[in-house]
Amino acid sequence: MKHIKTINNGVLKNSVNKPGCKECANSCQSACKTSCTVANLECESK
Amino acid sequence: MKIHKYKQCGLNIVIDVNSGAIHVVDDVVYDILDFYEEKSKDEIINSLKERYSIDEIKEGIEEIESLINEKMLFTEDMYKNIVLNDENPSFIKAICLNIAHDCNLRCKYCFASEGNYHGKSELMSFEVGKAAIDFVIKNSGIRHNIEVDLFGGEPLLNFETVKQIIEYAKSEGEKNNKNIRFTITTNATLLNDEIIDYIDKNMGNVVLSIDGRQNVNDKIRIRRDGSGTYSDIMPKIKRMVEKRHKDKQYYVRGTFTHENLDFYEDVIFLADEGFKEISIEPVVLLDEHPLSLKEGDIPQIFEQYDKLTDEIIKRSKEGRYFKFYHFAIDVNGGPCIYKRISGCGAGHEYVAVTPNGDIYPCHQFVGNDKFKMGNVFEGVINRNISKEFKNGHIYNKPKCLDCWARFYCSGGCQANNYNFTGDIHNPYELGCMMMKKRVECAIAIKAKLSEE
Numbered sequence: 001m002k003h004i005k006t007i008n009n010g011v012l013k014n015s016v017n018k019p020g021c022k023e024c025a026n027s028c029q030s031a032c033k034t035s036c037t038v039a040n041l042e043c044e045s046k
Numbered sequence: 047m048k049i050h051k052y053k054q055c056g057l058n059i060v061i062d063v064n065s066g067a068i069h070v071v072d073d074v075v076y077d078i079l080d081f082y083e084e085k086s087k088d089e090i091i092n093s094l095k096e097r098y099s100i101d102e103i104k105e106g107i108e109e110i111e112s113l114i115n116e117k118m119l120f121t122e123d124m125y126k127n128i129v130l131n132d133e134n135p136s137f138i139k140a141i142c143l144n145i146a147h148d149c150n151l152r153c154k155y156c157f158a159s160e161g162n163y164h165g166k167s168e169l170m171s172f173e174v175g176k177a178a179i180d181f182v183i184k185n186s187g188i189r190h191n192i193e194v195d196l197f198g199g200e201p202l203l204n205f206e207t208v209k210q211i212i213e214y215a216k217s218e219g220e221k222n223n224k225n226i227r228f229t230i231t232t233n234a235t236l237l238n239d240e241i242i243d244y245i246d247k248n249m250g251n252v253v254l255s256i257d258g259r260q261n262v263n264d265k266i267r268i269r270r271d272g273s274g275t276y277s278d279i280m281p282k283i284k285r286m287v288e289k290r291h292k293d294k295q296y297y298v299r300g301t302f303t304h305e306n307l308d309f310y311e312d313v314i315f316l317a318d319e320g321f322k323e324i325s326i327e328p329v330v331l332l333d334e335h336p337l338s339l340k341e342g343d344i345p346q347i348f349e350q351y352d353k354l355t356d357e358i359i360k361r362s363k364e365g366r367y368f369k370f371y372h373f374a375i376d377v378n379g380g381p382c383i384y385k386r387i388s389g390c391g392a393g394h395e396y397v398a399v400t401p402n403g404d405i406y407p408c409h410q411f412v413g414n415d416k417f418k419m420g421n422v423f424e425g426v427i428n429r430n431i432s433k434e435f436k437n438g439h440i441y442n443k444p445k446c447l448d449c450w451a452r453f454y455c456s457g458g459c460q461a462n463n464y465n466f467t468g469d470i471h472n473p474y475e476l477g478c479m480m481m482k483k484r485v486e487c488a489i490a491i492k493a494k495l496s497e498e
């Protein structure tokens with residue numbers, strides 16, 4: 001493509017196929033705990 | 047809102063909200079996207095033909111169409127039903143142990159009211175810690191990974207109990223085939239070589255609090271007598287980080303307030319002191335507090351985030367990368383959609399336990415009777431509270447449903463929402479503004495670094 005460069009093709013829609021095992025870490029956003037958002041987490045079932 | 051677009055670092059960035067796709071586009075496409083959904087092809091050409099050639103506009107439209115066909119632009123939400131039909135039970139898999147409701151410092155912004163959470167000073171006994179470990183193992187169900195966060199107050203005021211709890215948790219974890227990971231958050235004042243070694247061996251993560259430059263830190267992170275802590279803690283934190291096993295995590299974390307809106311300097315200061323994992327957080331305090339962030343502070347805060355973005359890009363290119371936690375978003379990976387929707391899990395996957403064994407949805411709700419869920423010795427929890435929190439996801443938060451950042455943020459901090467708006471479903475506006483900004487910066491960094 002000439003006008004658009006895609007950096008990522010859709011990590012969310014692809015993740016629907018993941019097991020959704022919820023084994024990943026907790027993600028507290030509060031300032032007193034380094035305010036992690038879910039986007040910071042790593043997936044445990046690569 | 048199906049797409050979000052913005053300009054940063056000289057790039058036109060477009061995020062497709064529902065698929066998570068990210069694109070860098072040229073000016074033609076950027077402008078077409080302004081009215082792509084509302085106008086016909088001819089209308090678009092008509093409105094833009096003064097600025098671009100008709101061929102360019104047509105090409106732009108074609109490229110947009112092809113991305114739509116590939117479900118990378120203007121994608122519809124495809125997760126709502128998955129969430130609303132999710133009848134799977136929640137399991138508690140993370141627990142915050144308030145090892146000490148007491149602290150040797152008097153930091154001026156402390157949400158725990160100088161460590162005691164508005165109650166009496168108290169240390170957790172081993173019996174309570176043991177019951178809490180039993181409780182989480184029992185309630186973790188099919189989950190294999192469990193997190194135990196040793197928190198306070200200042201947990202190192204009660205280090206012997208910390209050790210006992212960890213030894214107990216390790217052996218119980220093994221017996222029950224659970225992988226238990228420990229994190230400790232400390233103000234660093236009580237670190238010595240013995241404790242440092244113990245933490246390094248046993249904790250999956252250690253969070254070390256310092257606010258940055260000496261004058262900033264010493265105005266806020268003070269002892270009872272009002273004296274600053276910088277010269278005491280800085281060498282101890284350095285020693286902890288030096289001794290930290292290279293594969294293991296640590297964070298040097300601080301808080302910025304209305305008093306140091308130039309917190310860019312504090313982040314850079316910590317980076318220049320040699321730390322590679324840094325987190326500087328916006329303070330969360332109600333408006334009347336002198337240190338609280340006000341809406342009028344936002345332009346300066348954003349400017350600081352922009353500066354940090356540029357500096358991180360520059361240092362990354364020079365091989366001097368450091369990780370600023372707010373910008374650490376894995377755009378190519380990260381957790382699955384199930385996790386992104388459920389958010390922090392407070393009250394149903396995560397709970398906090400006080401020194402006397404009371405259970406609350408998280409450390410921020412401790413002391414608020416309305417939210418008391420039970421006690422580790424009773425072993426049961428108030429399922430209504432659990433349910434309320436489980437259902438407090440983005441699909442039940444009208445503002446979030448309209449927000450492009452929802453799959454990065456997952457609906458904000460329930461405690462902040464409650465404290466500022468009286469309702470966990472109604473987000474804390476200032477927090478939203480900063481959240482959206484930090485996601486923009488994080489994505490801009492990735493986009494810029496992927497240019498080469």
Ligand code: SF4
Nearest residue numbers: 028029030390408459
């Ligand atoms: S409600 Fe807020 S403070 Fe509590 S666990 Fe969730 S993000 Fe953290």
Ligand code: SF4
Nearest residue numbers: 446449455457458478
């Ligand atoms: S809490 Fe705010 S920033 Fe987060 S998804 Fe909801 S509206 Fe967006």
